[in-house]
Amino acid sequence: MTLEQDGDMKTGLILGTGKFELREVDNPVVRKGGAVVAISLCGICGSDIGAYKHGDDSPFAYPPAVCGHEWCGVIEDLDPEIDYLAVGDRVIFSAPPPCGTNCTACRQGKYSACSSIVAAFFGQDGFSPNSGGFAPRQCVDARRLIRMPDEISDIEGAMAEPASVASHCVRRSGLLTGDRVAVIGAGPIGLFTLQAAAASGAQDILVIEPSATRRELARQLGATHVCAPGREATECIGDITRGLGVDQVFECAGVAATLQDATTYVRQRGTVNLLGLSGVKAAIDTDSWLVKEIAIQTSLGFDKADMEAALVNMTNGSINTKSMLTDTIPLENLESTIKEISNGRDSVKILVDPRDIS
Template sequence: MKAAVYHGPNKLEVADVPEPDPTPGTVKVRVGYNGICGTDLHEYYAGPIFIPTEPHPLTGQQLPLTMGHEFSGTITDVGDGVTDYAAGDRVAIMPLYRCGRCPACRAGNYNICAQIGFHGLMSDGGMAEYTVVPTDMLHRLPDNVSLELGALVEPMSVAYHAATLGEPSPEGTSMVFGAGPIGIGLWFALRGKGVDDVFVVEPSATRRAAIEALGARTLDPLAVDVPAFIADHTDGRGADAVYDAAGVQPAVETALACVGARRAMVSVAIYEKPLSTPLLNLVMNESRIQGSLCYTAPDFAAVIDLMSRGVYDTTGWVTSIPLDDVIDEGFEALHAGTKMKVLVDPTGDRDCDGEHTGP
């Protein structure tokens, strides 16, 4: 079968590899779509970062390995002992490996497991025609949720988990900094939680146009004094919940100047450079910075439910490509900023459920 195998920085090869077989407690999945994540870009251009160069303690794998941790597909075979799933089931995959023994896992916070691993970063993943995953990673897709949307459950769950941590009020104002895929996911999640008063702050005209087409209200920080606008809009209260999905100093500074008293700026970005954080406003405002990592099963379930109710729409920001084009039309296009979200179709097929993915 074909797979995108990572060997190191700028070394991703679409190669023929052996087709995997399910082992006890696992299922074999025919991949429908696999999204290229910002983490994948970091690995390709500057890695290995998370991809292990020595055997990972939970998976035993190391590079070279098949990339891909945002994916959906159809089960084709099950391993011994699997009774809850069968061939033909359509699933989204929550790609977390966790130890189950560390304090975080014992408390139920396995998304911050001390030895956390990801299918497709610490093991052979979904950027292939087939992959094998444990049953605890599986989430069934309703009939009205396409495999295309199913591949977006993982990144949308990252955003949903962060949205929840911000404790947004339906009566308050929420703000999202950055209109990339996670920023778009935050906007969808907030809307799904009943928050109507949401502003997305984004300097890129292209990205502003993309999220505006979905129905969002945007602010251009190069043209608007964002903190002053929010102060006026909220009668001086500030924003109820603020989310940084941009990961750059100017966004963080502006976000912290907008957050209301005793409220949170939730950080869901990867910061490539050290930040200088203005703490005086946090002290005087008794506000805080809240980190957010990954998701748990309830986040996946919530996103799938919202998808089944038509909350999510891929129009204008999601592109599908064949596996053979993964470098030029995938990694290079995303790095150049000519595409926003790319889903790789490893088999060359289209989702047999139909093409409609909007409300």
């Protein structure tokens, strides 16, 4: 870790493979259309770990993309022309706004695929901050902020982003009431996908995960069946579906081998949903996909409607975040924690409290 001493606050930055810097920077000032937010909690995302492990060779390399995008906080300062938020509001950092009419996706009403949203997600637009939520405060486009309901805790607010990613994928999947579902991977995205699928009416939900601890957590969060990958998963799905296969598979592990495993689990003309980023190339047997006429649905990110749905499910108890919290750490422990996770620490969700630093 390196530390530059020339500013008013410390921010944690992932700058490439194995490169982390706790840098002192100036406190942000409000910009036109912006809000300065005092950050309460920020989650460590799998993409942050991927950037630390593979950033120099990844399309998601930081910079220009920014680490620390799962956060909530309180507005400290605001462009006076903004009338839909106020100083003191508790807010969550959400999806960027679409351009509206300037790209093909928006003209087709597919706003979450807007080219400007994609640019903002990867830190390539004009209003992206140069650092993320691993900092005491941040100035962001106010249109990216959603006011937190009073019933939502800071822990839930900091996990709203991955919950929204899962909600987005389940919505895109076309899941029907009564569908049988397999979720591969019981990390944060997999556990939120399990809960979103249950809230959407899935009948049987099988979670496939090598960690016994995570399998038990999945069961506590509503999985009707849990099993280890491989033969155990294949036999369990065969028993549940009488050999037909599940209607929907959600690949949340981001592991190359599990992509091909999904063809074994899904029924004829079923759907495999991909939302786990692996950062590596995967080899598949295209014949096995073709013979079963499997539909492939991919999902990346979310839009505000997905976050609003996730917040409703948190409020009514359909989504449980507290059981998923492994630890809350101060900013000064961020580098060591990232290294531990990169080296295989079995954690589900770790939150950073950027206020807790000397």
